[in-house]
Amino acid sequence: MTEEIGYTALVMAFLLALYGAAAAAFGAKRQRPELVESARRAMVLSWPLISVAALAIIALLVSGRYDVEYVAKVTSSTMPPYLKVTALWGGQAGSLVFWSWLMAAFASAVGLRRWDRDRDLLPWVIVVTMVTLAFFLSLVIFVENPFRRLWLDPVGNTVTAFLRPAGARPLVPADGQGLNPLLRHPGMIIHPPMLYLGFVSFVIPFAFAIAALVTRRTDDRWIRVTRRWTLVAWLFLALGLILGGRWAYDVLGWGGYWGWDPVEIAAFMPFLSGTAFLHSVMVQEKKGMLKHWNVLLIILTYVLVIFGTFLTRSGVLSSVHAFAQSAIGPMFFAFIGITSIVSVRLLLDRWGDLRGENQLNSLISRESLFLLNNFLFIIILAVCFLGVIFPLASELFTGQTVTVGPEWYERITGPLFAGLLLLMGVAPLSAYGSSSWRLLGRQLWVPGALSLVVLAGLLLGGVRIWAAVLGYWLAGLVALVTLYEFWRGALARHRRHGESVPLALVRLAGRNRRRYGGYIIHLGVVLMALGIIGIELFQTETQGTLARGEQLTLGQHVLVFEGLTQFGTPDGREVSRAEVSVYKDGRFVGQLFPRQDFYVAANQPMTIPGVRSTLEEDLYLLLVGWEPIAQQGATFKVFHNPLVNFVWLGGVVFILGTLVAAWPDRETAPLRRSVQARAWVSGD
Amino acid sequence: MRQPLAALLLAGFLAASAPPTLVAAQAEQPTDDEVNAIAKGMYCPVCENVPLDVCPTLACKQWRETIREKLTLGWNQEQIEQYFVEQYGDRVLAAPPAHGLNWAVYLIPPAVFLLGAAVLVGAMRSWRRPPVETRVGHDTAAADPYLDRLEEELRARG
Numbered sequence: 001m002t003e004e005i006g007y008t009a010l011v012m013a014f015l016l017a018l019y020g021a022a023a024a025a026f027g028a029k030r031q032r033p034e035l036v037e038s039a040r041r042a043m044v045l046s047w048p049l050i051s052v053a054a055l056a057i058i059a060l061l062v063s064g065r066y067d068v069e070y071v072a073k074v075t076s077s078t079m080p081p082y083l084k085v086t087a088l089w090g091g092q093a094g095s096l097v098f099w100s101w102l103m104a105a106f107a108s109a110v111g112l113r114r115w116d117r118d119r120d121l122l123p124w125v126i127v128v129t130m131v132t133l134a135f136f137l138s139l140v141i142f143v144e145n146p147f148r149r150l151w152l153d154p155v156g157n158t159v160t161a162f163l164r165p166a167g168a169r170p171l172v173p174a175d176g177q178g179l180n181p182l183l184r185h186p187g188m189i190i191h192p193p194m195l196y197l198g199f200v201s202f203v204i205p206f207a208f209a210i211a212a213l214v215t216r217r218t219d220d221r222w223i224r225v226t227r228r229w230t231l232v233a234w235l236f237l238a239l240g241l242i243l244g245g246r247w248a249y250d251v252l253g254w255g256g257y258w259g260w261d262p263v264e265i266a267a268f269m270p271f272l273s274g275t276a277f278l279h280s281v282m283v284q285e286k287k288g289m290l291k292h293w294n295v296l297l298i299i300l301t302y303v304l305v306i307f308g309t310f311l312t313r314s315g316v317l318s319s320v321h322a323f324a325q326s327a328i329g330p331m332f333f334a335f336i337g338i339t340s341i342v343s344v345r346l347l348l349d350r351w352g353d354l355r356g357e358n359q360l361n362s363l364i365s366r367e368s369l370f371l372l373n374n375f376l377f378i379i380i381l382a383v384c385f386l387g388v389i390f391p392l393a394s395e396l397f398t399g400q401t402v403t404v405g406p407e408w409y410e411r412i413t414g415p416l417f418a419g420l421l422l423l424m425g426v427a428p429l430s431a432y433g434s435s436s437w438r439l440l441g442r443q444l445w446v447p448g449a450l451s452l453v454v455l456a457g458l459l460l461g462g463v464r465i466w467a468a469v470l471g472y473w474l475a476g477l478v479a480l481v482t483l484y485e486f487w488r489g490a491l492a493r494h495r496r497h498g499e500s501v502p503l504a505l506v507r508l509a510g511r512n513r514r515r516y517g518g519y520i521i522h523l524g525v526v527l528m529a530l531g532i533i534g535i536e537l538f539q540t541e542t543q544g545t546l547a548r549g550e551q552l553t554l555g556q557h558v559l560v561f562e563g564l565t566q567f568g569t570p571d572g573r574e575v576s577r578a579e580v581s582v583y584k585d586g587r588f589v590g591q592l593f594p595r596q597d598f599y600v601a602a603n604q605p606m607t608i609p610g611v612r613s614t615l616e617e618d619l620y621l622l623l624v625g626w627e628p629i630a631q632q633g634a635t636f637k638v639f640h641n642p643l644v645n646f647v648w649l650g651g652v653v654f655i656l657g658t659l660v661a662a663w664p665d666r667e668t669a670p671l672r673r674s675v676q677a678r679a680w681v682s683g684d
Numbered sequence: 685m686r687q688p689l690a691a692l693l694l695a696g697f698l699a700a701s702a703p704p705t706l707v708a709a710q711a712e713q714p715t716d717d718e719v720n721a722i723a724k725g726m727y728c729p730v731c732e733n734v735p736l737d738v739c740p741t742l743a744c745k746q747w748r749e750t751i752r753e754k755l756t757l758g759w760n761q762e763q764i765e766q767y768f769v770e771q772y773g774d775r776v777l778a779a780p781p782a783h784g785l786n787w788a789v790y791l792i793p794p795a796v797f798l799l800g801a802a803v804l805v806g807a808m809r810s811w812r813r814p815p816v817e818t819r820v821g822h823d824t825a826a827a828d829p830y831l832d833r834l835e836e837e838l839r840a841r842g
Contacts, residue, residue, distance in 0.1 A: 252734075253738060253740065254734065254735065254738035255738065259733060259734075259735075261733045262733070289811070356811070359811045360808055360811040363808065368808065371804065371807075371808065372804070375800055375801070375804050378800065379793075379796060379797055379800055382793070382796050382800075383793050383796075386788075386789060386792055386793065387789070390780070390788065390789050391775075393785075393788075394780070394785055394786070397785060398784065398785055400773060400774055400775075401729075401773065401774075401775040402774045402775055402777075402780040402786060403727045403733075403774075403775050403776070403777060403778060403779070403780070404779065404780065404789060405725075405727070405735075405778030405779055406778070407725070407778055407779060408778075408779045408789065412793050541717075541720075542716075542717055543715075543716035543717055543720055544715075544716055545716070596740065605740045605741070606740075607738075607740045622738070624740075625745065635716070637716075637720075637737075637738070
């Protein structure tokens with residue numbers, strides 16, 4: 001019964017999405033507001049309906065209904081209840097329902113906002129969100145139905161179908177296969193929802209952009225309305241990427257957090273175009289420029305969101321042939337193609353309406369530097385796209401698969417990221433409109449001179465890797481410029497209003513959350529850059545096989561193998577756990593317990609590192625192998641990861657900055673008044 | 685006496701004619717770090733996107749042992765990589781070797797950069813107009829332009 005309720009809810013939501021899109025378009029074309037209102041209600045209703053379906057899947061997962069194919073695939077009786085709930089997004093069908101559920105939540109929230117001033121945009125926002133939702137629902141209804149059951153046909157073959165095939169009888173396995181062991185980690189439990197939230201929330205600014213194009217609203221209203229949506233989307237995407245990195249560091253056991261894996265890049269690409277968009281919309285708001293570019297960027301971001309989901313869901317990454325065999329792959333491909341063509345065609349149709357209201361007055365003005373920033377982001381994006389797509393193209397055209405590994409990405413994107421750091425150091429001090437080298441020099445000389453102290457410190461401290469010297473100097477420059485901006489702003493308020501400097505700092509940030517939130521994000525990036533440069537350029541490693549009591553040395557650290565224990569766990573793991581004493585500069589600093597978990601049912605090993613973590617460094621120890629009988633000898637691989645914790649610290653600062661920037665500030669009330677006044681004057 | 689002498693001479697001849705690497709290899713086994721230095725830049729076809737030096741699967745352990753054997757025989761990194769490429773194809777290498785279609789991954793990024801830069805410069809030139817003298821004059825004449833700009837922005841935002 002549960003599966004019938006869930007599937008019916010999905011079908012109803014799908015039909016409602018189709019109705020909503022059609023009614024909204026028809027209502028807008030025929031000037032029938034009651035139809036648009038009906039479509040809005042359909043949009044709002046989609047979320048409760050998909051909630052019913054999602055709850056039905058959760059009920060099946062938790063109650064161990066192994067006769068349902070999805071439940072048998074992603075759960076087992078040994079899994080704790082919380083993992084059974086999170087198995088909703090642990091497999092293909094469930095994750096597509098989860099995607100749809102989040103999409104519907106955002107669509108409902110948009111439907112419930114006040115539309116007084118943007119009535120003309122409403123129908124087209126409904127069309128875009130409902131078409132996207134209908135597409136994802138069609139995948140689960142027609143291809144990846146999570147409510148499909150297992151049956152035994154009269155010949156004795158196992159078949160899957162939602163309705164009982166003729167002559168078949170139900171098949172109820174005694175237990176399920178269980179969730180992929182790699183996904184049974186707290187980071188992986190939160191990481192997919194964050195990424196999906198980031199993905200789906202980018203649909204909203206895209207929907208408003210398309211609505212603005214259709215209705216020929218050439219002002220920046222769509223950008224102002226969706227500013228916070230975009231920041232929230234960006235926040236979730238950033239959170240998803242950071243959590244994914246942490247998961248990789250904790251679970252994958254290769255000593256790093258980012259391997260330039262296509263799945264990682266699939267989420268990174270919309271983040272890159274979204275970051276470019278967040279910067280370039282400021283130019284449109286301030287100067288009325290880059291209107292074409294902003295629409296193009298949000299179209300690109302939307303397409304990359306769908307493309308990212310396609311990459312991870314179609315099986316195309318393992319082989320182009322897997323893509324051809326899966327029904328989902330071609331459907332995604334067609335949807336991406338159609339939405340891209342329609343969106344770009346619409347943009348080209350409106351090209352003349354979107355002319356800029358200003359011109360560039362200087363090559364070093366803020367808007368010029370933002371353009372350069374966008375250029376670098378887009379080049380990095382193009383490199384990422386090429387790296388992901390090339391192995392598939394090679395397989396398709398030559399039959400030969402190739403690997404595009406981290407070194408290729410790092411060699412090409414390294415200088416581009418350095419360029420972005422330089423821009424982060426310079427752009428905050430440049431002015432909009434007219435600017436000159438002399439004016440910029442006047443702003444820059446204090447932090448620039450101080451950054452030379454950083455440079456001298458690096459060289460005197462013995463850093464001789466030129467890439468590290470350049471990277472740390474640039475990071476220092478950005479930090480100094482950002483702190484200098486905070487200091488000058490606070491000092492200015494202190495002088496003019498007599499506020500204490502701490503109070504002036506708080507009020508300064510409070511009165512322009514977007515700007516100072518952005519600066520905090522820049523500080524987060526600086527911290528992350530310290531960590532990334534640390535691990536990329538100064539990581540050291542060694543490996544050795546030790547008998548009990550023997551030691552392995554890496555730099556200042558000495559590791560002594562004390563012993564190995566093996567035991568089974570109730571959740572079906574066979575664990576081999578080593579005990580290792582760690583000495584630094586001859587002093588005992590603690591013990592590490594690296595282990596290998598072997599999931600018997602899944603026949604899958606997992607290497608869980610033992611990590612000694614300080615702000616300065618991580619000692620990351622892996623148990624590579626051992627003598628199974630005597631348990632006397634074991635092989636260890638140890639990494640020394642300098643400054644890696646700055647990556648996580650920077651991530652926290654980055655998220656805090658985004659929260660500050662996205663937090664509603666005092667501008668809302670006066671802005672609303674002024675826009676209402678304008679609408680009244682224009683008779684809108 | 686003759687026989688042992690002949691045996692010694694034969695042993696000496698064989699030792700002299702044997703590849704020097706073989707003799708050296710018998711003297712010392714390659715360390716794990718030497719094996720990993722090569723494995724780091726390789727991928728097995730099964731474990732997608734996990735470098736060979738850290739992959740925990742049995743198949744990858746066997747690959748690492750093969751690298752060790754080859755090193756013991758005196759092979760260098762290039763020879764070992766070539767051996768695996770012949771067995772399993774180009775995909776075992778961390779980056780596509782520069783031939784045929786693979787040139788695309790090395791030529792497209794700089795081409796895209798140059799093309800993008802040309803488009804950017806063109807766009808910036810077309811949008812540019814001479815700076816307005818009065819505005820520069822206003823900026824430089826202000827006693828504290830930064831403070832005024834900041835206050836103006838804050839006032840504009842309520």
